[in-house]
Amino acid sequence: MEFIILAVLFFSGLIFGTLNERKHYRSIHKREAELIQKPIITFGKNYNPEYQDYHGELVSANVVISIDYFKKFVANISNLIGGRLVSYETLLDRARREAILRLKESCPEADLIINTRLETSSITQAGKNSVSCVEVLAFGTALYRVN
Amino acid sequence: MFITNTEFIPGKQIVTMFGLVSGSTVRSKHVGKDIFAGLKNIVGGELKAYTELLSESREEATARMIAEAKDLGANAVVNVRYSTSSVAAGAAELYVYGTAVFVE
Numbered sequence: 487m488e489f490i491i492l493a494v495l496f497f498s499g500l501i502f503g504t505l506n507e508r509k510h511y512r513s514i515h516k517r518e519a520e521l522i523q524k525p526i527i528t529f530g531k532n533y534n535p536e537y538q539d540y541h542g543e544l545v546s547a548n549v550v551i552s553i554d555y556f557k558k559f560v561a562n563i564s565n566l567i568g569g570r571l572v573s574y575e576t577l578l579d580r581a582r583r584e585a586i587l588r589l590k591e592s593c594p595e596a597d598l599i600i601n602t603r604l605e606t607s608s609i610t611q612a613g614k615n616s617v618s619c620v621e622v623l624a625f626g627t628a629l630y631r632v633n
Numbered sequence: 634m635f636i637t638n639t640e641f642i643p644g645k646q647i648v649t650m651f652g653l654v655s656g657s658t659v660r661s662k663h664v665g666k667d668i669f670a671g672l673k674n675i676v677g678g679e680l681k682a683y684t685e686l687l688s689e690s691r692e693e694a695t696a697r698m699i700a701e702a703k704d705l706g707a708n709a710v711v712n713v714r715y716s717t718s719s720v721a722a723g724a725a726e727l728y729v730y731g732t733a734v735f736v737e
Contacts, residue, residue, distance in 0.1 A: 495675055502676035510678070530639060531712075537643040544636040544713055546691065550684045552670065554677030584679075601639050607717040607725075619670070619680055621687060623715060627637040632644065 495555045503554030507576065514583050521590045526626070530600030537600075541632050545599065546625035547588035551581045553618045578606070578620060585624040593628040602626035634699055635709035635736060642709050645736040651705040655730035656697030659720060660690045687727065691715065694729045707733035 530537070553561075557573035564571055582604060589599065605623045635642050662670075662683070670680050702710050713731035720726050 499675055499677070506676060506678040532639075533641040537641075540643040542635070542637045542639065542643040544638055546688075546715070548684060548688050548691070550680045550687065552674050552677055552680050555675045557677065603638065603714075605715060605717070607719075618674065619683065621683070621717070623691075623717070625638060625715060627639050629643060
């Protein structure tokens with residue numbers, strides 16, 4: 487009986503998890519192409535006279551993405567032999583890119599986003615039935631041109 | 634109220650500095666949402682309930698920081714940073730801090 491439950495979890499994770507990931511990557515690629523014109527930079531912390539004509543405002547965006555059962559299973563196995571955990575790499579990659587896209591979308595009027603910072607936090611608790619998910623927060627200062 | 638995570642406010646001059654201001658909030662998840670998240674953990678994908686919860690909590694922490702800055706007589710907070718820490722099982726602390734200043 488336990489084996490059947492495990493098999494159902496494993497295959498639903500494999501099928502729906504893969505479909506979910508593909509769908510998400512398609513949406514990421516599409517939106518990245520649309521928003522490529524909006525510059526987002528990580529410098530600009532110190533005073534720069536170029537920004538004199540702008541109005542600045544703090545903007546932030548976050549996303550929480552969960553891993554699926556199949557990937558967790560695979561990661562647990564590859565944990566034994568070490569090396570790259572590809573299933574976690576794609577999870578973090580998706581979360582970061584999604585957070586950056588949301589940051590850009592949160593301020594459509596802005597000309598530039600300076601001093602962008604990305605912060606990752608795992609909100610997983612130790613325990614057998616815990617939820618494995620990762621939160622990525624992106625924040626920066628959006629600059630709007632003042633006439 | 635001007636809030637930025639840069640060390641200056643574009644187009645303004647910092648006149649007075651009031652020092653560090655901060656705001657924090659500790660939130661835990663709703664049991665129903667937690668069960669749903671557990672189910673979502675099987676198929677993967679975004680946990681919208683958690684995303685909303687965390688962004689709401691961050692807004693609350695920011696509001697507390699702004700209130701503290703206003704009490705000091707500041708009209709801007711510069712170099713704002715966010716930090717997240719998990720304090721207990723099922724709860725997270727969201728902390729936001731920056732430097733309160735007066736700009737002209």
